[in-house]
Amino acid sequence: MVSVEEAERIILEHTKDYGAELIPFESALGRMLAEDIYADRDLPACDKSTMDGIAIGYAAFEQGVRSFQIKGTIAAGDEPIEISNENECVEIMTGAALPGTADTVVRYEDVAIENGVATITIDAIKSGQNVHCKGRDRKKDNVVATANRVIDAALISMAASVGKSLLLVKKLPRVVVISTGDELVDIAVQPTAYQVRRSNSYMIRAALLQYCISADMLHLPDDGDIAKEQITQCLEGYDVIIMSGGVSMGKFDYIPKALEDAGVTRLFHKVQQKPGKPFWFGCYEDSVLVFAFPGNPVSTFLCLHRYFIPWLEGKLKVKSERQKVCAVLNEGLTFLPQLQYFVQVKIAVSDTGQLLATPMEGNGSGDFANLLDTDAFMELPMERGNFMKGEVYRIWPFKQII
Ligand code: AMP
Ligand code: MG
Numbered sequence: 001m002v003s004v005e006e007a008e009r010i011i012l013e014h015t016k017d018y019g020a021e022l023i024p025f026e027s028a029l030g031r032m033l034a035e036d037i038y039a040d041r042d043l044p045a046c047d048k049s050t051m052d053g054i055a056i057g058y059a060a061f062e063q064g065v066r067s068f069q070i071k072g073t074i075a076a077g078d079e080p081i082e083i084s085n086e087n088e089c090v091e092i093m094t095g096a097a098l099p100g101t102a103d104t105v106v107r108y109e110d111v112a113i114e115n116g117v118a119t120i121t122i123d124a125i126k127s128g129q130n131v132h133c134k135g136r137d138r139k140k141d142n143v144v145a146t147a148n149r150v151i152d153a154a155l156i157s158m159a160a161s162v163g164k165s166l167l168l169v170k171k172l173p174r175v176v177v178i179s180t181g182d183e184l185v186d187i188a189v190q191p192t193a194y195q196v197r198r199s200n201s202y203m204i205r206a207a208l209l210q211y212c213i214s215a216d217m218l219h220l221p222d223d224g225d226i227a228k229e230q231i232t233q234c235l236e237g238y239d240v241i242i243m244s245g246g247v248s249m250g251k252f253d254y255i256p257k258a259l260e261d262a263g264v265t266r267l268f269h270k271v272q273q274k275p276g277k278p279f280w281f282g283c284y285e286d287s288v289l290v291f292a293f294p295g296n297p298v299s300t301f302l303c304l305h306r307y308f309i310p311w312l313e314g315k316l317k318v319k320s321e322r323q324k325v326c327a328v329l330n331e332g333l334t335f336l337p338q339l340q341y342f343v344q345v346k347i348a349v350s351d352t353g354q355l356l357a358t359p360m361e362g363n364g365s366g367d368f369a370n371l372l373d374t375d376a377f378m379e380l381p382m383e384r385g386n387f388m389k390g391e392v393y394r395i396w397p398f399k400q401i402i
Contacts, residue, residue, distance in 0.1 A: 245295025
């Protein structure tokens with residue numbers, strides 16, 4: 001049996017770069033950018049008006065000119081119309097290119113137009129107002145986004161505007177999620193009172209979809225030979241195998257032996273924690289990792305969030321270092337076993353902006369209904385048995401908490 005810290009250290013030691021791939025930028029939301037992106041031209045590419053109004057030379061206004069003959073209208077996308085003297089202006093629309101002979105835009109709200117003449121109706125304007133200058137945001141060949149950041153909507157918009165139709169992103173591991181257990185039936189089947197529908201694989205698959213990983217799913221009966229054979233096949237086709245069930249002390253818990261028979265090296269079995277104590281972790285030829293979680297849904301859920309997701313985030317550098325989030329215990333509780341206790345908590349934000357964690361223990365590892373009402377696991381230190389209101393501990397959120 002290993003401690004939570006040892007288990008985490010062993011898992012995080014097993015990192016491998018899966019390389020990078022080019023994909024269409026529209027499909028890149030949520031992926032990790034693996035290249036720097038450059039501006040292909042100045043941003044903006046010319047001086048532009050930020051308002052609908054008239055464009056003038058500021059010098060004319062300074063000399064007292066208030067009424068201007070309208071020479072024409074420039075729409076966004078048009079080539080600019082130059083003005084030929086200080087008594088002229090052009091009407092200009094938002095986003096349209098400013099003529100080189102003008103430098104200031106006065107919005108329609110501050111102008112009266114009659115018989116082709118625009119008269120400025122306010123006393124003061126500023127030189128260069130309402131103009132977005134060429135290259136002001138980024139210059140041509142400047143980096144607009146650096147590698148190792150998650151691609152979000154703002155980045156997609158930037159990729160579109162610099163014409164990057166393909167983006168280089170980190171490759172994702174190929175993952176298979178395997179459930180085990182003779183009592184488990186397909187979700188379309190009406191179970192007997194003694195059976196349950198397989199829910200863990202869907203839960204794991206859903207959590208991985210948040211990281212753009214579309215995992216395959218497989219179900220195994222409680223049969224050591226079949227398990228070994230199927231695991232052997234999966235070891236050839238996947239980078240990561242996530243299993244649930246069959247790793248405890250029961251008569252039908254064949255998975256640790258099947259994994260070892262298939263050539264997977266055990267790196268640890270059992271972690272000093274509750275829930276999820278029977279967690280088994282191993283690797284095959286330094287390439288495939290096997291996370292075999294105990295089957296109780298809350299155990300699987302905890303192991304996934306406490307071990308697999310931090311490993312994935314570390315590997316994909318989704319976050320350079322996982323943000324450590326702590327919360328204040330809002331009610332005392334007692335937990336005496338020599339295990340690190342991950343208690344489910346409901347999170348609220350106090351008036352002063354602190355995260356407050358109210359324990360909601362539920363009815364053990366099988367009570368996954370409780371996960372719907374809670375937001376995070378709070379990791380309580382093993383050395384202690386009594387935890388007091390006001391104490392601060394690390395949490396592992398499994399929902400958006402703020
Ligand atoms: P095991 O770890 O195989 O001993 O399973 C522990 C408990 O978790 C049993 O009550 C199983 O029925 C339940 N269980 C195992 N796998 C799943 C699953 N995929 N979906 C829902 N419950 C499961
Ligand atoms: Mg089982």
